[in-house]
Amino acid sequence: MTTSEPLLDVAGLNAGYGAAPVLRDVSLSVQAGQIVAVLGANGAGKTTLLRTLSGLLPATSGSITFDGIDLRHVKVERMVRHGIAHVPEGRGVVTELTVEENLRLGGLWRGKPKLDDVYELFPPLAQRKSHLGHQLSGGERQMLAIGRALVAQPRLLLLDEPSLGLAPKVTAQIMALLRDLRDRTGLAVLLVEQNVRSALSVADVGIVLALGRIATKDTASELAGNDDLRHAYLGF
Amino acid sequence: MTIVRDRVATTLHALPGKRRINPILVVVVAGAIIVALTYTLPAFRTYQLATVGAYFCVTAGLTVLTGLNGQLSLGHGALMATGAYTLALWQNKFNMLIPGVIVAILVTTAVGAIIGLAAARLRGPYLAGLTLAVAVVVPSISSTFDGTFNSDQGLPVALNPPPESILVEQWQAWVCWIAALVTVLALAYLTRGRFGRDMRAVRDDETAAKLAGISVARTQVLAFVVSAACAGLGGALFAVLSQSVSPGAFPLTLSLFLLMAIVIGGLGRLVGALIGALLLVALPAIAQEIGQSAGSQRLEGNLALTFFGVVLVVVMIAAPGGLTSIRLRRTKTTRTRNELKQKGR
Amino acid sequence: MDRFLFLTFDGLSRGAVYAAFALALVLIWRAARIVNFAQGAMAVATVYAGYSVTNATGSYWLGFVVAIVGGLVLGAAVERVVMRFVDHSSPLNGVVVALGLVLIIQGVLGMIYGNEFLPAPTAFSRDAFEVGGVALLSRYDIFVFASVGAVVVLLTLLFTRTPTGLRMRAAAFAPDVSRLLGVPVGGMLTLGWALAAAVGSLAGLLVIPTELGLHPTAMDVVFISAFTAAVLGGLDSPIGAVIGGLVVGLLLSYVSGYLGATVAPMAVLILLVVVLLGRPDGLFTRARTKARAA
Numbered sequence: 001m002t003t004s005e006p007l008l009d010v011a012g013l014n015a016g017y018g019a020a021p022v023l024r025d026v027s028l029s030v031q032a033g034q035i036v037a038v039l040g041a042n043g044a045g046k047t048t049l050l051r052t053l054s055g056l057l058p059a060t061s062g063s064i065t066f067d068g069i070d071l072r073h074v075k076v077e078r079m080v081r082h083g084i085a086h087v088p089e090g091r092g093v094v095t096e097l098t099v100e101e102n103l104r105l106g107g108l109w110r111g112k113p114k115l116d117d118v119y120e121l122f123p124p125l126a127q128r129k130s131h132l133g134h135q136l137s138g139g140e141r142q143m144l145a146i147g148r149a150l151v152a153q154p155r156l157l158l159l160d161e162p163s164l165g166l167a168p169k170v171t172a173q174i175m176a177l178l179r180d181l182r183d184r185t186g187l188a189v190l191l192v193e194q195n196v197r198s199a200l201s202v203a204d205v206g207i208v209l210a211l212g213r214i215a216t217k218d219t220a221s222e223l224a225g226n227d228d229l230r231h232a233y234l235g236f
Numbered sequence: 237m238t239i240v241r242d243r244v245a246t247t248l249h250a251l252p253g254k255r256r257i258n259p260i261l262v263v264v265v266a267g268a269i270i271v272a273l274t275y276t277l278p279a280f281r282t283y284q285l286a287t288v289g290a291y292f293c294v295t296a297g298l299t300v301l302t303g304l305n306g307q308l309s310l311g312h313g314a315l316m317a318t319g320a321y322t323l324a325l326w327q328n329k330f331n332m333l334i335p336g337v338i339v340a341i342l343v344t345t346a347v348g349a350i351i352g353l354a355a356a357r358l359r360g361p362y363l364a365g366l367t368l369a370v371a372v373v374v375p376s377i378s379s380t381f382d383g384t385f386n387s388d389q390g391l392p393v394a395l396n397p398p399p400e401s402i403l404v405e406q407w408q409a410w411v412c413w414i415a416a417l418v419t420v421l422a423l424a425y426l427t428r429g430r431f432g433r434d435m436r437a438v439r440d441d442e443t444a445a446k447l448a449g450i451s452v453a454r455t456q457v458l459a460f461v462v463s464a465a466c467a468g469l470g471g472a473l474f475a476v477l478s479q480s481v482s483p484g485a486f487p488l489t490l491s492l493f494l495l496m497a498i499v500i501g502g503l504g505r506l507v508g509a510l511i512g513a514l515l516l517v518a519l520p521a522i523a524q525e526i527g528q529s530a531g532s533q534r535l536e537g538n539l540a541l542t543f544f545g546v547v548l549v550v551v552m553i554a555a556p557g558g559l560t561s562i563r564l565r566r567t568k569t570t571r572t573r574n575e576l577k578q579k580g581r
Numbered sequence: 582m583d584r585f586l587f588l589t590f591d592g593l594s595r596g597a598v599y600a601a602f603a604l605a606l607v608l609i610w611r612a613a614r615i616v617n618f619a620q621g622a623m624a625v626a627t628v629y630a631g632y633s634v635t636n637a638t639g640s641y642w643l644g645f646v647v648a649i650v651g652g653l654v655l656g657a658a659v660e661r662v663v664m665r666f667v668d669h670s671s672p673l674n675g676v677v678v679a680l681g682l683v684l685i686i687q688g689v690l691g692m693i694y695g696n697e698f699l700p701a702p703t704a705f706s707r708d709a710f711e712v713g714g715v716a717l718l719s720r721y722d723i724f725v726f727a728s729v730g731a732v733v734v735l736l737t738l739l740f741t742r743t744p745t746g747l748r749m750r751a752a753a754f755a756p757d758v759s760r761l762l763g764v765p766v767g768g769m770l771t772l773g774w775a776l777a778a779a780v781g782s783l784a785g786l787l788v789i790p791t792e793l794g795l796h797p798t799a800m801d802v803v804f805i806s807a808f809t810a811a812v813l814g815g816l817d818s819p820i821g822a823v824i825g826g827l828v829v830g831l832l833l834s835y836v837s838g839y840l841g842a843t844v845a846p847m848a849v850l851i852l853l854v855v856v857l858l859g860r861p862d863g864l865f866t867r868a869r870t871k872a873r874a875a
Contacts, residue, residue: 054761080763092758094751105751108744109763148762308673310680354854360672361616362857365812368618369805369853373846380843488801489687492680499677538691545684552678553666 007032007188008053008156013062015052016212021060022048024212030156033186035178037203037220039196044209046192047089050158053190054079054086066156080109085154089161089192093141093148095133099125102133106148118147121177139170146174150181156188163195171195175202200224259424263417270413274406282405283477284517289412290473291497291513293419297466299498299509300423304432305459306439307355311367312467313491314374315351319344319471320481324391325384331394333476337415340472341465348464349457356456371491375483390482393475412473419466420506426462435459489541496548519543583715588838589831594722595788596830597729602784602807603814603822604736605777610816612753612773615664615675616808619682621800623659623778624785626686627651629694631786632701632795641704648782656778660771687797698794707791725787732780733823739776749773802846806833809853815863825863 006029016022022045030036038046051057053064055076064071066082074082085106094102100115103125107113119126122143128136136144142162149157159178163171179202181187193199200206206223208215216229223229270289274282294312301307319340326336351370355363378385385391398407426432434455437445442452475481497512520540527536602620609617617623631648635641659682667678705724709716740746751759752769760766784807789799810829814821829849836848856863 056757056761076760077763077765079761086761088758088761092755092761094755094758096754097747097751101747101751104744105747105759105762105764108748152762306673308676354858358857361610361676361816362812364618364673364676365616365808366853366857369808369850372801372805373850376843376846380841380847382843488798489684492684495677495680496684534692534695537696538688540688541684541691542688545681545686545688548681548684549663549678552674552681553663553668 006030007034007067008190009063009065010053011063011065013049013052013059013064015048015057015059015062017048017057022212023052026062026209026212026214028207028214028217030188030190032155032188033182034205035182035189035191035203037199037206038190038192038209039199039206039223040209040215042194045212046209047160048212049209050086050088050160050190050192054084054158056086080152080154083153083155084158085149085152085156086158087145087149087160087162089164093133093136093144098130098132099136099144100129102144102148103151106151107153109152113151115151118151121150122147138165139167142166142170142174146177154187156190158190158192160192161194162191163193163198168198171198175199178202196230197224259421263421267413267417270409274409279403279405282403282409284521286405286409286412286473286477288513288517289409289416290470290477291494291516292416292470292510293412293473294467294470294494295497295501295509295512295516296416296420296423296506297463297470298494299501299506299512300427300435300466301459301463302495302498303502303505303508304427304439305435305456307456307459308364308495309355309367309460309463310364310488310491310495311351311370311374312463312494313486313488314371315344315348315464315467316471316474316490317374317481317483317486318347319468320475320486321378321385321391321471322468323472323475324393324481327394327475328391331396333395337469337472340475341468344468344471345461345465348467349461352457352460352464355460356453367491368488371488375486378483385483388483390480390484393479393481395476395479408477411476415469415473419469423462423466424506431455431458493544496544500547500551519547584838586715587709587717588834590717590722591838592831592834593827594718594725594830595791595834596810596827597725598784598788598826599803599807599810599829600823600826601729601732601780601787602803603810603826604733604819605781605784606807606811607814607816607819607822608736608773608777608780610811611819612749612770612777613660613664613675614669614672615679616816617777618676618679618804619659619686620778620781621785621804622683622686622797623655624652624781625789625795625797625800626690627655627778627782628701628785628789628795628799629690632699635702641702644702645704645786648786649779652779652782653775656781657771657775659778660774664774665767665770690797694795694797696797698796701790701795703790721791728783728787732783736776736780736819745772802849805846805853806830806849809849809856812853812863813856818863821863 008030010029011027013023013026014021026045026049028036038049040046048057052059053071055071055074059072066084069082071079071082071084079086094105097105103115103118104113107115124140125143125147128140133141133144146159146162162174166174175198178189178191182189191199191203200220200223203220205217206220207217208223208229216223218226270285273285277285294316298309298312301309322340322343323336326339327333330336351367354366358366378390379387398404427435434445434450437448437450438452438455445455446452471486474485478485493516497516498509500515501508501510501512520537523540523543524536527533527539602624605620606617609615609620627648630651631644633644634647635644638644663678663682664675667674669675703721705720707719707721709719709722711717740750748759748764749769749772751762752764752766753773756766784803785800788803789795792799792803806829807826810825811822812825813828814823814825829852832848832852833845837845840848
């Protein structure tokens with residue numbers, strides 16, 4: 001693990017819906033060029049964590065610092081300007097817009113979006129530029145959602161369940177892509193996954209959430225190798 | 237449906253209390269108060285009291301439709317016109333008031349049934365739009381068939397004078413309030429029984445109501461018919477009060493006023509309908525006095541209009557459940573607001 | 582036959598106005614899922630503002646511009662000051678608030694201008710040219726077609742060709758996702774209301790001089806016709822609103838011409854009932870509804 005100043009630093013974070021707190025005292029950090037996998041059972045608070053980080057859900061207490069900026073005071077629609085992209089669960093493709101329009105939307109904030117890189121990265125999208133979002137397959141939608149996030153040229157990618165409903169082969173492709181992006185561009189990724197095996201295969205660090213608290217935090221290889229932990233929290 | 241959810245809460249809270257008070261007792265006491273008032277108030281106030289009674293018939297019916305059954309109608313002004321014109325035509329031919337009022341109710345009920353059949357298939361803005369169209373278009377029928385309805389001039393209403401021992405205004409107040417109290421009594425019993433339960437069930441969740449064996453369409457049409465009958469009665473009473481009918485007396489704004497009255501009074505409660513009816517008479521009267529003291533004719537009618545509008549908007553934003561639910565609403569609002577905050581909306 | 586031709590052109594001219602007004606309803610429906618029942622009153626208010634300016638300056642066009650800009654401002658204000666705070670969990674709430682606005686606007690207009698019909702000025706002659714001995718089109722009709730056509734073209738360009746149009750569509754379809762992508766969703770909603778109200782003002786400017794004149798309730802019947810047009814086309818479809826507007830305009834023109842003007846309002850009501858009961862989703866929403874379900 002590197003010891004330089006982290007890109008994202010979360011300390012003592014609490015958040016939830018209504019009276020029920022979901023996240024309790026969560027602290028974590030992500031370095032530039034690091035992939036951090038957030039693991040845990042259903043309802044452990046993984047999605048809530050991402051929604052709180054991107055401002056969709058206000059934190060009740062704690063701090064979120066990104067590159068020296070206090071993110072708790074940044075509006076959702078300004079996050080992308082700070083270099084944070086959030087691909088929500090269920091992919092968040094605007095199904096009424098075309099592939100091209102979805103991609104353009106991702107880069108609108110910086111003026112002229114460059115879509116060619118994304119088409120190069122995901123050739124299937126290049127062939128379906130004028131198709132509407134709802135005409136795409138699940139894998140294509142996932143590519144579109146990730147591609148759209150990349151158009152914004154983020155420094156931190158918050159990725160929620162990218163493997164949900166996808167064939168193992170497609171999942172593996174996406175994981176490989178993440179690793180490649182990390183190596184080439186220094187992108188940091190906070191990856192929420194139910195699919196523990198594939199998440200740990202790509203991540204540097206794994207964080208296990210249980211009932212809204214961080215149960216354990218270790219390098220991905222340690223986590224994958226520790227049988228007790230795997231049985232207790234990850235169920236395989 | 238926040239309005240609706242609030243209403244469930246209010247009805248549930250209100251039910252045990254309501255059971256304890258016998259509606260007949262309420263009506264008898266109310267009747268006694270009205271009679272006493274007609275002997276003490278000056279003639280003009282007695283006339284206003286009579287108007288409140290006539291409005292009460294309509295707002296009570298509308299409150300059942302919108303509050304208990306969740307259907308919005310912007311067309312009840314037009315239904316009042318139907319009742320009023322029917323009575324006018326009947327009186328000018330036969331001059332028998334009580335059968336005339338009954339005929340007016342029946343004719344309006346039939347018209348209401350036709351609109352209700354269409355309304356039962358419509359939701360939200362579509363229903364609002366259709367009933368709005370009814371409210372705007374129906375007054376123009378008097379020009380289409382000007383031979384019968386005499387266009388914009390309207391018709392006089394022939395009435396036998398009351399016995400000499402009582403004032404006209406007194407007699408008007410009695411007629412209107414007998415009608416209003418009978419209406420309210422009928423509605424109170426109607427909405428307590430199975431019909432009331434069905435209406436609330438349909439309002440809260442149509443699918444669940446259907447699964448429970450309730451015919452959704454039938455309940456909705458019935459609710460519309462009942463409220464149309466009330467509007468027909470109210471319209472007939474207005475014909476009696478003004479002794480004439482004309483399309484100008486039933487503009488779109490009348491329908492909007494009615495809606496405002498029940499929204500402000502609190503949807504789904506007969507007490508709310510009474511508050512609404514009172515406001516319908518009191519607010520224009522106050523506005524008129526302000527207008528007169530300011531010496532501006534333009535102010536008179538329009539001040540009331542503006543005032544109604546402002547109250548409607550403010551109540552809908554601050555307390556969508558109406559005045560009678562403000563207490564309940566306040567706790568609820570803070571809760572909802574917190575929830576929204578946490579959802580990040 | 583001559584009469585039929587005349588009525589057809591007259592109907593298309595009226596229909597163009599209904600189309601514009603229906604388009605304004607569709608714009609807000611798409612952006613906010615509200616049928617803006619206050620749109621007629623809002624349009625009348627801005628036409629009054631334009632009327633005052635025209636009277637003061639003697640320039641029809643200055644008044645025209647003021648009315649359109651007034652529409653933009655009023656639309657934005659209604660969204661920012663009122664509609665934003667309405668609890669939209671029940672569709673009734675928005676409708677009731679809009680009707681409250683109708684009362685406020687009509688009351689205030691009555692207080693300022695009185696409840697008499699005021700003569701509304703026109704920029705062009707309404708005398709029809711004769712084509713082959715048949716009076717078909719007036720300069721005013723051409724002005725109506727040109728301005729409504731321009732609005733349709735400009736709105737199409739805005740929504741399909743510009744980043745702002747893309748933002749507006751995205752914000753309407755998927756607010757949360759749009760915010761994550763940096764779209765100011767609240768601002769887009771305000772902009773939608775502003776544009777819709779301005780289009781409504783244009784419709785008011787075009788139709789009021791051809792009817793009885795300026796009056797606080799002048800647009801009530803027009804609203805019903807335009808609502809019918811919008812429902813006919815499907816509330817979600819801008820193209821449907823335009824076609825629906827032309828259909829309603831033609832119907833009204835034929836009914837007035839052959840059966841008498843007093844029958845026209847009834848005809849609109851009957852058409853509305855038929856459409857609502859026969860095809861409540863409108864004629865042009867099939868593909869979209871299917872798309873949503875998928």
